[in-house]
Structures are given as structure tokens and as C-alpha cells.
Amino acid sequence: MGKRIVSAAIGILILLFILISGRFLELALGVLILMALAEIYKPFGFFKKLPLCLLGFAGGIAIITAFHFSPSLLLPVVCALIMISLVLAVCMHKQISFRDISILLFSTLYITLPLLHIRLVEQMEHGNFLIYAVFIGAFMTDSGAYFTGYFLGKHKLIPDISPKKTVEGAVGGVLSCVLGFAVFGWVLLFFFEKQVNWSALIVISILVSVISQFGDLAASMIKREMNIKDYGSIFPGHGGVLDRFDSVIFVAPTLYYLMKLLPILI
Numbered sequence: 001m002g003k004r005i006v007s008a009a010i011g012i013l014i015l016l017f018i019l020i021s022g023r024f025l026e027l028a029l030g031v032l033i034l035m036a037l038a039e040i041y042k043p044f045g046f047f048k049k050l051p052l053c054l055l056g057f058a059g060g061i062a063i064i065t066a067f068h069f070s071p072s073l074l075l076p077v078v079c080a081l082i083m084i085s086l087v088l089a090v091c092m093h094k095q096i097s098f099r100d101i102s103i104l105l106f107s108t109l110y111i112t113l114p115l116l117h118i119r120l121v122e123q124m125e126h127g128n129f130l131i132y133a134v135f136i137g138a139f140m141t142d143s144g145a146y147f148t149g150y151f152l153g154k155h156k157l158i159p160d161i162s163p164k165k166t167v168e169g170a171v172g173g174v175l176s177c178v179l180g181f182a183v184f185g186w187v188l189l190f191f192f193e194k195q196v197n198w199s200a201l202i203v204i205s206i207l208v209s210v211i212s213q214f215g216d217l218a219a220s221m222i223k224r225e226m227n228i229k230d231y232g233s234i235f236p237g238h239g240g241v242l243d244r245f246d247s248v249i250f251v252a253p254t255l256y257y258l259m260k261l262l263p264i265l266i
Contacts, residue, residue, distance in 0.1 A: 002176070003236045003237035004236075004237030004238060005237075006013070006236075006237075007235050007237045008139075008143075008237075008238070009138045010070050010246070011235060013121060013138075014153050015135060019132065019135075019223075022128065023223050025118075025119070025122065025131075026068065028120065029064075029116070029119065029197060030068025032058065032115065032241060032245065033061060033064060033111055033112055034061070035113055035115075035232075035234070035240075035241045036111045036115075036231075036240075036241045036245065037056060037057060037060050037107070037108065037111055037112075037240050038057075038168035039232045039240045039241055039242045040107045040111065040222075040231065040242060041053055041056055041104075041107065042068065042104055043226040043228050043231075044100075044104075044107070044226070046100075046104065047253055048061065049095060049096060049100065051092060051096070051229055052096055052101070052104055053087065053254065054101055055081075055084065055085060055103050055104070056107070056108050058083070059077075059081040059084075059108050060108055060111070062080075062081065063077055063078070063081075063108070063111070063112045063113070063116075064112065064116070067116050067119070071120075074113075076169060078109070081105065081108070082105060085101040085104060085105055086101065089101045089200075100234055105138075110249070111242075111249065113253075114250065114252055114253045115245070115248065115249060116251060117252035117253040117255075117256045118248070118252045119133065121133075121134055121252065121255060121256050121259070123257070124259065124260075125220040125265075126194070126265045129188060129192065129194065129239060129265070130259060130264070130265070132184065133181065133208075133255055133259075133264070134248060134252050134255055135186060135213055135248065136180045136181060136184055137177055137179075137181070137182055137205065137208040137209065137251045137255060138182070138212050138215075138245075138247035138248045138251045139179045139247075140173075140176045140177045140179070140181075140209075141173040141176060141208075141209040141212040141213060141247060142173065142208075142212070142216065142247055143176060144169075144172045144173040144174075144175060144176020144177065144179075145165070145169040145170060145172055145173030145176070145213065145216075146169065146174070147169055147172070147239065148166075148169045148171070148172020148176070149165060149166040149168060150169075152165065152168045152169075152172070153166030153167075153168045153169050154168060154189050155167040155225045157169070157170055158217060161217055161220050161221045161224060162216075162217060162223075162224075164222040165216075165217070165220075168172055170213055173209055173212070174206060174209040174210065176207045176209075177205050177206070177208060177209035177212070178206060180205070181204070181205035182202070182204070182205075184201075185198060185201045185264070188265065193256065194265050195265065195266045196264060196265060196266075197262070197263060197264050197265070197266045200262035200263065200264045201264045203262065204255065204258045204259065204262060204264060207258060208251055208254055208255055208258070210249050211251060211254045212247040212250060212251045213247070214248050214250060214252065215246050215247040215248070215249050215250025216247050218246070218250070219231075219242055219243070219246030219249075220246075223262050228245050231243050237263060
């Protein structure tokens, strides 16, 4: 547990530096996405099929670049990626199967499109404040679920997918997220004099926490199918990029669209 706490503390400090500086978010997000792609391609054996691997990274870079210049370019880029993948499978049908390109396309889109919503949150009105909610939602849920489950967990949640997760941990994750959002709202109100829509804040915190846990479970399901413990080892005590940001993948788009419907700052 000690290694996990120290690793998390260092990671949070780096994240705060990136968010506060406001200069490196796009670069950091791009690097994060490419690292996550590498982690999910590896267990599927894509590094042994170089053309497939290169196509995946090229597709990821193309999606990131298209989003940078104009989100409207995403649709043609994704369509091109689909068609090129099929052409590759036809030309290399003895080495690359339809299953390969299906997994490649899903993996690439599963990581790139949701994570790019972090930038969409930042570009919203008050986005320089709201972007913190993405990580508060994901990390407070994860930490609350972990510690509640560690000390109080008795009833397994979905043991076939994640043996260590418990019902008590899931409830603790929701309560921790609500607390984190409440503190976030209080800071915005008293330190930055922002008008907080408290009812929207609490409702969104509950929904985000539930979705966050599904993001974690979805990543665990993939790991179990591939018979791996962690996606990587870059974060001691946590695993790889995907192990740490699997919840963020679900939280970022959920939070963005919820805040469009229920603004938490008025």
C-alpha cells in the first residue's frame, strides 16, 4: 500500500503542475494516449504484426491531430482508418485477420476519443476550473473504493471480472466522489467566488462515480480475457497508464456531456 500511496502522490503533483501551468496539457494528453495504445496493443500481440501496429499508432496520431485542428475532421479520419484497416487485412490476409483489425480499431477508438474529451472540458466556459472535476471524479472514486474495500469490504462485487472489488468499496467510492466534489465546489465558491449549482454538482458526482467504476471494471474485463495482471508498470503500485486512467476514459466524456446539460457553475 505504501508504494501505491507514494506513486499516487507523485503522479498528482505532476498532474497539478500540468493543469496549473496550462501549457503542457495537449502534449501530455497526446503522450498519454500513445502510451495507453502501446499498453493495449501489446497483450494482443500487435507488436509482432508491425504493419498492424504502425497503422494503430498512425491512426491514433491522426485522430489527435485532427482534433487539434478541428473536431469536425474526426469523422473522415475515423472512416479512413476503418477503410485502410480493411484494405490492410485484404492485402495481408494470411497474417492479419478481421479479428485483428476489429480489436485494433476498437482499442484505438476506446482510448483516443474518450480521452480527448479532457480537452473539450478544458475548452468549456470556466474550463480552467472544470477540468479538475475530471480527475477528482475518477481518482476520488478509485481511492475511496480501494480503501473502503481494503478495510471494510466483505461482499464481492463482480468476482469473475475483478476478484478484489467489493460492494462496500463501490459505495465508498461513490461517497468519496461526492465528498471530493463538495470540497471542489466549496473551493470554487470561497476562494474563486464562483456561483456553484450545488444540486447539479451532487447529482453529477454520483453519476460520474458510478460510471467511473464501470470504466475500471471494463478495463479489468479486458485484462482478465487477456490473462494479464496489469497493462504496464510505469506507476509503481498501480500498473500502467491504462491501469491508472481506465476510469478517466469513462469519466471525461460523461462529465463533459453532463455539465453541458447541468452546469455546475452558474
